[in-house]
Amino acid sequence: MSKTVLVINSGSSSIKYALLDPDSGESLASGIVEKIGNPVGTITHKHDGEKFVVEEPVPDHGHGLKEVLRLFEEKGPSLHEANVVAVGHRVVQGGRFFSGPALIDDSVVQTISDLIPLGPLHNPAHLKGINVARELLSEVPHVAVFDTAFFQDLPEEAARYALNREVADKYSIRRYGAHGTSHQFVSQEIAKLTGRDDLKQIVLHLGNGASVSAVVNGHAVDTSMGLTPLEGLMMGSRTGDIDPAAVFHLARVGGMDIEQIDQLFNRESGFKGLVGDNDMREVWKKCEAGDQNAIDAIDIYIHRLLKYVGAYTAVMGGLDALTFTAGIGENDSLVRQRLLDRLAYMGIVYDPKINEIIRDPHPRKISTDDSSVEVFVYPTNEELAIARQAVTFA
Missing domain, CATH: 3.30.420.40 (ATPase, nucleotide binding domain)
Incomplete structure (x- = not known):
């Protein structure tokens, strides 16, 4: 049974x-x-x-x-x-x-x-x-x-901030990451799909919350989310990376307290703060209508993705596989197109027709055979990943 x-x-x-x-x-x-x-x-x-x-x-x-x-x-x-x-x-x-x-x-x-x-x-x-x-x-x-387990053994160079060591250790301030269950599941499935366990991978988990990981030989070596899920990529309502001094500035000059700044950074920024809407379908509609704020927001989003892909390729000393997952990653062909076009200098070549497929529950390779990097769209399944880990205790 x-x-x-x-x-x-x-x-x-x-x-x-x-x-x-x-x-x-x-x-x-x-x-x-x-x-x-x-x-x-x-x-x-x-x-x-x-x-x-x-x-x-x-x-x-x-x-x-x-x-x-x-x-x-x-x-x-x-x-x-x-x-x-x-x-x-x-x-x-x-x-x-x-x-x-x-x-x-x-x-x-x-x-x-x-x-x-x-x-x-x-x-x-x-x-x-x-x-x-x-x-x-x-x-x-x-x-x-x-969610943090996959990033538990990050190298110290990636996990530790350049914060006073005593303060950081006392208050447990380090990079914990998030979406780890998804990053682990997808990276493992890509290894199975390619028949290789020695891959240098980048996984882009792009949804309302968004994160990117660098995975070498099945182990995470870096990830964009940090002490909290606020750090890293631009998201639906989160700022992503921002100068920490913005907090001091808003407190001293703007008269905002910590709770107000927390609310601003986590719930009123990102696409919501730049465009007024964190639904990517609506953002693209505004772009098509010539809304400059929406156009700028997409440019910022792709710029941040580009920076992380470039940085993690350098960290790993190369890149074998790039995978898009989660709601935007799986279903927004325009985001994939914009990013991959900017990565053409790396020798990445993709099939536009396969890339345009959306709402497909099946994994697919969208890069061509002559691409220097294999590019995939792989539907994440955090529930299944959790089930598979839980059943080991049954």
Whole structure:
């Protein structure tokens, strides 16, 4: 009988979930609980080609997860019959404590809690989901899979900032990275696809949040996100790289406090701050209409991508494979075209017709046979990656 894993990604006001067969990769069901704590919440459950939507008050995560379990029994598939052998939980911040998945016990829960200062937007929400799920599904092991784990063994030259050593160590300030589960999954799949485990790879995880990693022989050697997911590429609503002195300037000259600056950098910048919209489809429409702000924003976005690809190629001493993944990476052919055209000097050659394909769930190579670098579009699957790591504890 096939084994399945229930994967849970608990946010501050949502719970995403999926039931997967880690061996075949098949998703048997998936869904999301939204607007937890609002007067009316929404629960969407998908199974066997059908979608079921429930609108009702969801006062807390406990109520939301109980409703999810009810939908599994009423709409299918029954968790009792699906042979669920583990529950995998996404956790963003694992600090320097977790270099791989961890079987959740009280000590792991405490460590995740202790790491809240490093992951204040994510870890508290993950803990809510973990605590509720452990209570409701107590008969199976629960496993934490950390976004930071893949970057745990970054070289010191990449992980350490040039900050006073005592201060940095006292307050655990270093490069932790994020989206590690996606970067690890995609880089491993590209190694399988090419039949090579000695690749020098760059993975571009481009979504509303965006990051890039450099991977050599299956190990990450650099990544763009840092102490928090704010650093690195320009994103939907985040600044990405910015002079830290901008904080001092906004405080001294603009009279802004830390919370206001945090809000500005994380939620009111990026495409949202430059264009007024963080939906790339809308940004491109504005470009086509001649909106100079949108045109400038795309130029800034591509410029930042270009800098990181160039820098990481230099760090690795070469580049064998470049892969686009996540929502924008997989579905925005114009972003890929703009970047690859700028990388032609490296000998990268791609097929425009294959590049134009979007909404395709299958991996594809878009570079030509005479390209110096193989270029891929590979759909990420963080849920499957979590399931495969969690099942090792079953």
